[in-house]
Amino acid sequence: MGQSQSIFQRPQRGTRGPTPGHSREEIVAVAIALADADGLAAVSMRAVAAKLGTGAGSLYRYLSSRDDLLELMADAVIGGLEPFPQAADPIDALVLLARRQLDVYRRHAWLTEAVQQAKGFGPNGLAYLDHCLGVLAPVRCSTTAKFEAVAMITGVVSLFARPQPEGLSFAAIDLSPYANLAAAIAEASSGARPAPQDAPDLFERTVRGLLAALLHG
Known part of the structure; x- marks a missing residue:
């Protein structure tokens, strides 16, 4: 029944198993740090567990899946x-x-x-x-x-x-076939209408x- 509930509606940890050594907040904080450093792809149950010095299986006392972890991370930030x-x-x-x-x-x-x-x-x-x-x-x-x-x-x-892409330039492009674009670039370059x-x-x-x-x- 707990599996069908949102992660936010479920208890902080399961009722089975030994006394937890970490909190859900600690797990989420480690996952956020991993994502900030190396992107969302770097966040896995195994990687988070390794940072906490425990096995990936222990995290399932707090979460049922990586999707749960992502939802907690997003809500935290x-x-x-x-x-x-x-x-x-x-x-x-x-x-x-x-x-x-x-x-x-x-x-x-x-x-x-x-x-x-x-x-x-x-x-x-x-x-x-x-x-x-x-x-x-x-x-x-x-x-x-x-x-x-x-x-x-x-x-x-x-x-x-x-x-945002850097270094985008029309300088080396022949814009003569593109009259509207050429006129717009020329006007912008001249500063005729400063903001x-x-x-x-x-x-x-x-x-x-x-x-x-x-x-x-």
Whole structure:
């Protein structure tokens, strides 16, 4: 029966076997350190157990599978979003939260993949969702639109958290067959239309634009 429950609903450890030598929090912390250093592929029950100085089988007193571990890892780092930033305007508050979320996703490059594999919400994920809905409470739109807005923030964060390619250049390419591209590159290179110094960056413009379209569209 316990196997059908979410890892967050199950006891910290099984009732059988010797007294545990580690806590679930210790196991998750080691797994996070492995993922931060070498990516999610480096996280296995055997690798985590080796770091803890125990056998892989002992971890099954706390977890039923690697999937359980990934869900615990994701929820643990999502807890880094608290305390949630505050602002009087709901859009401003969510932009601030999105920036903090982006910082968390960049510190833990594996998080996007882990979240995509998650089958449910942990306590930190639920606290995040609850906070977002509280921020959006004064906004007059459907509940569906609010859920969509929260989901899209995470989508934008995941996109911007990816490493950006470096050294991309059109300098060695003949752009004469591509009139629109050539004109755009020439204008950008000339600095004919410099961006205002106080203009929001692309991340903020994207988040604000999506929220405005979903919540006030």
